Amino acid sequence: xxxxxxxxxxxxxxxxxxxxxxxxxxxxxxxxxxxxxxxxxxxxxxxxxxxxxxxxxxxxxxxxxxxxxxxxxxxxxxxxxxxxxxxxxxxxxxxxxxxxxxxxxxxxxxxxxxxxxxxxxxxxxxxxxxxxxxxxxxxxxxxxxxxxxxxxxxxxxxxxxxxxxxxxxxxxxxxxxxxxxxxxxxxxxxxxxxxxx
Numbered sequence: 236x237x238x239x240x241x242x243x244x245x246x247x248x249x250x251x252x253x254x255x256x257x258x259x260x261x262x263x264x265x266x267x268x269x270x271x272x273x274x275x276x277x278x279x280x281x282x283x284x285x286x287x288x289x290x291x292x293x294x295x296x297x298x299x300x301x302x303x304x305x306x307x308x309x310x311x312x313x314x315x316x317x318x319x320x321x322x323x324x325x326x327x328x329x330x331x332x333x334x335x336x337x338x339x340x341x342x343x344x345x346x347x348x349x350x351x352x353x354x355x356x357x358x359x360x361x362x363x364x365x366x367x368x369x370x371x372x373x374x375x376x377x378x379x380x381x382x383x384x385x386x387x388x389x390x391x392x393x394x395x396x397x398x399x400x401x402x403x404x405x406x407x408x409x410x411x412x413x414x415x416x417x418x419x420x421x422x423x424x425x426x427x428x429x430x431x432x
């Protein structure tokens with residue numbers, strides 16, 4: 236049976252990925268560490284950077300790992316099912332979209348960087364590792380998470396075109412989505428008001 240031609244399975248995988256992405260792990264992690272709701276602190280973003288501002292490295296790393304895992308798992312399962320790169324990319328986008336507009340939190344979510352990281356590791360590990368290295372370099376140099384994230388995600392389509400060209404459409408769409416989600420950060424950067432980590 237050719238699973239690629241099974242539209243019901245593909246829809247189920249995409250919807251499952253969206254539901255997985257809709258779980259904002261920053262919230263239970265902050266409750267576990269007795270930290271304030273990240274949506275009411277700092278940038279208001281339910282992600283690892285804001286958790287770090289509230290509670291330090293440990294809860295931030297747990298949040299990062301869990302948000303990445305929810306992007307990695309659906310794509311890995313899709314790959315395991317033998318489905319095409321196109322279907323894997325669709326599932327990846329659904330997971331990231333779930334984080335950005337989560338069903339469980341009135342469609343108000345985060346920026347999707349960690350979830351994109353996880354999905355990218357499952358689908359295009361070489362490209363994603365290079366992007367992560369770029370993020371680390373810019374984070375070390377400027378200490379502003381938004382700058383590091385934007386530079387890394389914008390580099391994604393270029394790197395994928397050179398190394399893993401089958402994934403170029405995915406990284407192009409991820410770059411577009413994540414840049415749009417960072418629009419307020421871009422405004423603050425232009426005004427010189429963006430804060431560091």
